[in-house]
Amino acid sequence: MLNFSRWAVAAILLPLVIGILCAVPTFLPDATVAKLPGFMQTRVNLGLDLAGGSHLLLEASTQDVAKQRLANMEEQVRTELRRGDPRIAIGDISARDGKLSFMVRNPAQVDAAVERIRPLTQGAGLTGQRDFNVEVVNSSTIVITPTQAGIDNAVKSAMEVATEVIRKRIDEMGTREPTIQQQGGNRIVVQVPGLQDPKALKDLLGQTAKLEFKLVDMTANPSEVAQGRAPVGSEVLPYPGNPAGPPVIAVKRQVMVSGEDLTDATQGFDQNNQAIVNIRFNGSGGRKFGQVTSQNVNRPFAIILDGKVLSAPNINEPILGGSAQVSGSFTVESANQLAIALRSGKLPVALTVVEERTVGPGLGADSIRAGLIASIIAVVAVAAFMFLSYGRFGVYANIAVAINVLVILGVMGILGATLTLPGIAGFVLTIGTAVDANVLIYERIREERRRGRGVVQAIQFGYKEASRTIFEANVTHAIAGGIMLALGSGPVKGFAIVLLIGIATSVFTAVTFTRLLAARWVRTKRPTEINI
């Protein structure tokens, strides 16, 4: 037990040295760390509760995605059957209970209709399932039902696009080191450190940024529009800033140009020094816009964002240059935000914030300071207590605790783990429990001495008997820690990481490393009596 070969000594010391080296960069300023070799660029990340910042959990409504898909399907079916050759007349189209159903007017064409619709569906999943099921009921009604696999696929791809769009938007805002991660099926976690005002961020992420240009329906009867009724081929949309009467307006259903045809959007000012967004279309978008505006001079068109009309300017002359202005009672800030949102593309699905945690930088700094002071006092108090109780062996335990603290930081750096406020609590607790292993060993040595064993034998027995207990106690402790890590959220996780790393490293430092120190002392001094 007390004989260590050179190799064994090296094998014990090497990981400790590496661990300590990896902990060093955490205490150095950024500039110095940049000069270090790559393997030492390991730093413990500070959690948002320490660094200050915002944590947002965004959730997409899967129902929204499903609804949108069904609407797209409806559009495709209409186009395919009405415009294709031969034309198949359909009616009674309804999208209810998540299903699309319609009647084929001529029963003889039902089979032909099904043949034409089938290719609109796509494979989904590995089981050969389609994303929609097409069935005929009552001999003339066709029902199209989305399959679960199809919905799952759609949600998955919508979330991937959404994550990308969010990343672009946050990058455009110029925020430092954001973390954007998909979580579960339909959630995205956004963490932005050091943000002073999360309001702007939330406003930006809350916009779907679906931009459309549509013609205003001039034939609509204003009093009917006010009641929400529009002529065939038109729809009533909210228009909060309507200068002429009620906050609604009737627009044609057909889209002139949409945000997909944008190449750029910037914030600017119009001739009245009002904030606006200048947009530029791509080739086909510009052509479409030019064409429609040429045909509709002196009629108004509506600029629609996320289903709301921003403004409805008059077309004074054909707009041919491929660029346009979006006006609509903006402030410079909100115009800038819209420009960013338009540049990064529309979100495929609306996101809502279901959880937000924001910590001001002041509180974060206070917490770090408090945590540091508490840790130092805890270390000093425990170290003094250990020294008073076990003398030389107490010092060994204290060296082990000090190394342990550094190694935990080092391992956290290597793993890229994040230190949170509960993590600091985990640290302080680890300091308290790490010496437990030493206490177990030393009390055992005391006992063995009382039983009359010699110095060397008592130390050997102390380590051997206590090691088994320590191992068992720590395995069970690790079970609790592992469950915390697996099931915990936020603070629980941050605490569990430190606890688990601490359990692993403390067994090593408190048992193996102190045994090395004790063995060295026994071999060089050959004591006949120990003060323990």
Add this chain to the structure above:
Amino acid sequence: MKLLKLVPDNTNIGFVAIRNWAFALTALLTVLAVGATVYKGLNLGVDFVGGLMIEAKFPQNVETDKVRATIGTLGVGESALQQFGDPRTVQIRLPLPEQGGAGAANAVVEKTRQAMVAQFPGVTFSRYDTVSGKVSGELIQNGVLAVVLAIIGIAVFSWFRYEWQFGVSTFVAIVHDVLMTLGFFAITQMEFDLNIIAAVLTIVGYSINDKMVIDDRIRENMRKYRKMDMKALIDLSVNETLPRTVMTSLTVMLALGALLLFGGHVLRGFTAAMMLGIIVGTYSSVYVSSSLLITLGLTPQVAEKKATKKGYAGTAERVGPRDDGARP
């Protein structure tokens, strides 16, 4: 140097003799704790009930009544205020607006901020949390699941590795620890949030650590003194490990004491829970789990049978012959 010895050598305290009294006391306290939890309820934080929590820091001391009056005029729902740590920090809790989702919660924060700044110049919101009902439901579910799984996992480990009596006694003792902690939070009405779940799990971890040490010594002594009466054997084991129990509880308490006094207000509830848990866990190691072993009928012979059947403990873990001096 004369070393500090908190527990004299070779103590021989009769822990087991008063175990029936202890059981009665434990049962009474546990019933009280459960009763308090059921009737008074826990002061659940926004993590678990959803809502809005704002921590406001004022430039000078402030009366909570004034803050409450200011918020009362805003029509953002009923507020619950709590001052913690220093008299310049106030925690404000508000219900989430029922409609409008996250944007609406945002608006409430802004509205409150504006009103507060107008009334108390220089006030800042040092942190705020918004948790929707859906997320809080998941958090509570995960939290409860974590605690339950941890207890079961540990009990099963203890059972498979040794005799079933150890599994049962450990399980009962840890459930007792958790219930006492819940009772403490119900009685003090301290806020019960996600951090406290971490604290409860740590208490579970610490408590099991403590029980393992004593259990391990009991098993060692069972192999060593096969004829000894179980009560005497448990007394011996608890006495032998007493110095370690005291030392370790003290070092952990020292560390936690530093955290309680200097660790800042955010961690105060967490630390308080931990300190209570250490006391309760240490108590239950002696008076719940160890004493329960006798009631459950554990004898050295039972242990030996199982060890032989499994064919490991009898040989691998048996300690060698030794001169035990004064001991029987």
